[in-house]
Amino acid sequence: MKPVKVGILGLGTVGGGTVNVLKRNAAEIARRAGREIIVTRASSRDLGKPRICSTEGIAVTADPYDVINDPEIDIVLELIGGAGPVKDMVLAAIANGKHVVTANKSLIALHGNEIFAKASEKGVIVAFEAAVAGGIPIIKAIREGLSGNQIQWLAGIINGTGNFILTEMREKGRDFADVLAEAQALGYAEADPTFDVEGIDAAHKLTILASIAFGIPLQFEKVYTEGITKITRLDVDYAEKLGYRIKHLGIARKTGEGIELRVHPTLIPERRLIANVNGVMNAVLVKGDAVGPTLYYGAGAGADPTASAVVADVVDVTRALTSDPENRVPHLAFQPEAIKDIPILAPDRFKSAYYLRLNAEDKPGVLADVTKILADHRISIEAIIQKEPPANEKAVPIILLTQVTLEKEMNDAIAKIEALPTVTGQVCRIRLETLG
C-alpha cells in the first residue's frame, strides 16, 4: 500500500519531537498502522531557526497553506498553537478533505464545537490526544476505554509547567520566576506562560475532558479558573505541616444539580498518590460508576512525550482511513446528536473544605472573632495553627482548616473576616480535596 503522507505546521518543541519519533520508530509504527507514514512537507515561520529535528527529506516552507493545499497530503498536523490564525488553517485543511491531528487545547476548547461539526460534514477526523495531559493517553482512555461507564467525576494535575513550579518550590525552596524560566527553556510552557500559571491552559484541558466524560458541549467560558501565582512558600510549608501538599487541579464533577467545572490550587492529603505526582508529570483520576476510580499517570509536556500522543493519533487516523466515517469513534465520545446541555454550576454553589491563612493582630479575642464569624456561617473548624509573631511585627499568621461548606457561605464569611479591624490584608484561601 502507498505510504500515508503527513504535512506538519510548526516545527517547534512538539513538531520537532514528532518528526524525531516518526523517524526513530518508523518501522515499528508501520507494523502497527499497516502502512508506512512519511512526513513530506512542513511549514515553519522562521526557516533559519535551529531545530531539534532533522528536516532531511521534508520540503520546508514558510507558508502553512503550502502544506494545507498540497493535494498529496493525507494528514495535516497542527503544531503551531494558539486559537488565532490556526483556526482558519485547520478549517481550510478540513475543507480540503484532510484529516487533522492537533496538540492545541486552546483551539479545541474554544472552537472545537465548530471544528468537529465541519469535520463530520466532510467525513474527516480531527484528533487531539496530545492536547490533554501530553503523553498520557487520557482521551483514548475516557472516550473508548471507559465508554461503558457513567463518569461521576474526574480530577487531574493537567499542567506540567505549574506542577514543575510547585514541586521545585516545595522540594528545593526555589523561586517561582526562576523555575518558570527553566520550564520555558525545557519547552514545557505555553508561548504565553501566563496560560500555564494563571490556570488557563488547565481550564482548556478540563473543558475537553468534561465534554468527553459527560457528553456536554465544549464550554471553556464556564470553567471557574484560578492559577498558582498567589501560592506562597509560606502556604506550601504550612500545608506540609498539616499533612497536605498543594497541587493545581482541574476538577469536573457531576452532582444532582449540575456539573462543577473548576481549576484551582488544592490541598491534598500527602498520602494520596496524586499528591506525590511531581515535576512535569501529570496524573488524572477518573471515577466511573462501573469501574470505580482509575488513575492515569505520565509526562504532561515535553517534546518526545507529546510526540508520543501526536503519533498515536496519526496511527489511529491511518487505521481509520478506509473505515466508513459514520462508524468512527465520535470526536467528543458521544454521538453528536446525543450531546446534552447539562447545567454547569455557578462557583458559589461548589462545596469544599478550606485552608485559610490570615494575618491578625496578636491580641486576645481576635481568634474568637474569627471563629464566631465562621460559626455564624455554619462553618466547622477542623484545625487551627497560630504562630508567634515574627520579631518586630505585630501581626500573627493564623491558619485554619475547615470542614466542607458551601462556597457562598465561605465567600460571605471571608468578607466579614477581612472587614475586622484586627485583621490585615486579604485572607488566603485554598480549597481542600479528598477525592473520595
Ligand SMILES: NC(=O)C1=CN([C@@H]2O[C@H](COP(=O)(O)OP(=O)(O)OC[C@H]3O[C@@H](n4cnc5c(N)ncnc54)[C@H](O)[C@@H]3O)[C@@H](O)[C@H]2O)C=CC1
Ligand atoms: N510543549 C509541550 O510540551 C506541549 C505543547 N502542546 C501544544 O502544542 C502546540 C505547539 O507547542 P510547542 O511545540 O511547545 O510550541 P513552539 O513554540 O515550540 O512551536 C511552535 C512553532 O510554530 C511556529 N509557527 C508559529 N506560527 C507559524 C506559522 N504561521 N506557520 C508555521 N509555523 C509557525 C513557531 O515558529 C514555532 O517554531 C501548542 O498548541 C501547545 O499548546 C501540547 C502538549 C505539550
Ligand SMILES: N[C@@H](CC=O)C(=O)O
Ligand atoms: N504548557 C503545557 C504543555 C502541555 O500541555 C503544560 O505545561 O502542561
Ligand code: NA
Ligand atoms: Na494525552
